[in-house]
Amino acid sequence: MELNSVKDSPAVAVTTDVLVVGAGPTGLTLACDLARRGVGALVVERADTLFPGSRGKGIQPRTQEVFDDLGIIGAAEAAGGPYPVGMVWQDGERQGEHRMFEEIQPTLDAPYDRPLMLPQWRTQEILHARLRELGGAEVEFGAALTGLAQDEDGVTARLADGRTVRAAYAVAADGGRSTVRAALGIGMTGESVDPNPILVADVRIPTLDRDNWHMFPPTAEGAGFLALCPLSGTPDFQLTAQFPAGTAPDTSLDGVREVVAARTHLTADEVTEVRWASDFRPRAALADRFREGRVFLAGDAAHVHSPAGGQGLNTSVQDAYNLGWKLGAVLRGGAPAALLDTYEAERLPNAARMLGLSTRIHRGEERRGAATRQLGLGYRDSSLSVETRTGLPEEALRAGDRAPDGPCGAGRLFDAFRGPHCTLLAVGTDAELPPLDEELVHVRRIDAYAPYGKGLFLVRPDGYVGWAGEDATGLTDYIRLIHEGS
The missing domain is CATH 3.40.30.120 (Glutaredoxin)
Known part of the structure; x- marks a missing residue:
């Protein structure tokens, strides 16, 4: 979708410091950070509600530190929990445990030692609640962006209802298919990580125990893997199932029931509900640049990851955390605008490294370990260091x-x-x-x-x-x- 010119828009109806496009984890984290700095922000989200699925469910230790700083780690820990030990199944029998992560103990200098399982929809609810507590920023749902233009002094955007928004800066946090990125003409370089499509769904299976992450390896008949992970703090499981290249997974209740019955010891009727479902083709892609004038790219709008290793949401939160204080320093702290140049300089190389890591883990070339926890990421080569x-x-x-x-x-x-x-x-x-x-x-x-x-x-x-x-x-x-x- 290409955004139309706003040259002939009616008088500006809304003014704000920063316009954030997208109310996912990236946009909400950024809005929270801006709000506590006294920076006004308007978050516009084309959907009518927050994202309903569990998709990005792993909160890495470095992101937990960010959540600590934002004042939401208590809520995140109360709503989430540790990852269960994997259990491998074959022909209806338990074959043995499979540990997804190295066992690391907390230390004084690194108190968050392992990933926290928290469904993405719950993460967004917690961030949204924190944003309301902080005040100074708001989220408008059902507010699609249809036009965008910028000049030396700011950005003017048009919404689908005909209103215009005037802001000093705008941030595209509108996902991998970012309309803002496309409108800016910023290319995205990437590759297919795996030609096999993957079905991901939030399902309810009351008869299945929640003590393990249940794993069903590929079959001799050519069916791909299937896994059922109990989602902490909910009665749901996250189902992931791989399909042969060239096929289109059926995301309906009947389609999900069919694949569960075909690849596990469970019957179709034991899947009582599909609460959310989607399919995707794992790929890795990086935007050619993270900024065009007064518009910044963050999160999936800037980089798209394989879900392996749990890096996508976490890298996105780090983008917002890096950009938030810099926008605050320029808009409220009197810092020179050149400070904003360091956002791309710091975040693009880190996103590239995390993309490579996610891809290697997906392909079995590297195991989840210290790098996935993101505590070792830094900016030694930055002009700010x-x-x-x-x-x-x-x-x-x-x-x-x-x-x-x-x-x-x-x-x-x-x-x-x-x-x-x-x-x-x-x-x-x-x-x-x-x-x-x-x-x-x-x-x-x-x-x-x-x-x-x-x-x-x-x-x-x-x-x-x-x-x-x-x-x-x-x-x-x-x-x-x-x-x-x-």
Whole structure:
């Protein structure tokens, strides 16, 4: 679909700071982050409701840290749960357990140690509820975008009901088939990961135990795999079933019942309900760029993943988290507009790496492990990462790395980081500090702590070390990059 010109639109009916197109996890995360920074946002969603399916159900540890910062980790943990151990079936008999993930124990610096299972529809409900609590942003459902134009001062969009929206910036979070991306003429380079289509559905099977993720390998007759994963906090299972290339899975109740009966020991009648169903062809694709003027691409609009490894939703949330504080700094913090150039510079390479990882896991070339948890992602090569120390050991924390958690007074470092501000962390040092705007930069001093070593660490609002030094030389200059006049 191509968006029409808005040159002849009627008078602007709605004004906002940021127009967000799409109310999926990406758009809602961004809206929450903007709201707590005092940035007005309007989220427009062409559908009449939030997405109803479980599709992206794995919340990786790094995304759990983001949810902690946004104030929703408690709600996410209450609604979700751990992944069950896989159980392989053959000819109606249990063959043995299959563990999908390495067993990792939580540590002081990384308190979230394993993926949290949370159906995507529930994640969106939690984000939407948080957005209403924060205020300052709203979601309009049944509001399709039909026109988009931009000039030096902002973006003008037309909605299907004839209204126009004027915003300083717009963000396309409208999925893999993004109409905004197409209208901007931004290409997407990709490949088919697997020619075999996959059926995914949320089903109810009251007779099947919920103790395991039930796995049914491909059959000798050529039928692909089928899996039934109990969805935490719900009575549903997520069904995934692979079909031969060139076929079209039947997403109806009868079609789902038929495939379950054909590939498992269950009967068709044991599938009592199909609550949502879809089919897709696994592919990997990356937008050629993540920005066109005042319009940014985020989430599936910028990168499309195989579901293997659970990277798509998580990478999308990271996009929003990276962009949110930068838009806030420019629109409310007086930061130079050039700060927004770092969004693509930081996120595109990370998305490319996650695409490669998802593809390798899908093809069985790599196992789910530390990389899928996303705690090792960082921005060392970014222009916003300034490391002034020299002679550091290989394992040392550097500018651009994720800022670890740990003890901080009566609380923890993540408590100190939480919120829209930057945090200057003085670790095991009495180094003198220049005068700082206490609203923009919170100062915390702690004893020497192994994950940091010793020194000064300026932690960005998204939890990454932006600047590091033995003393404060150059700190004020760095802060001016993100807060003019600080």
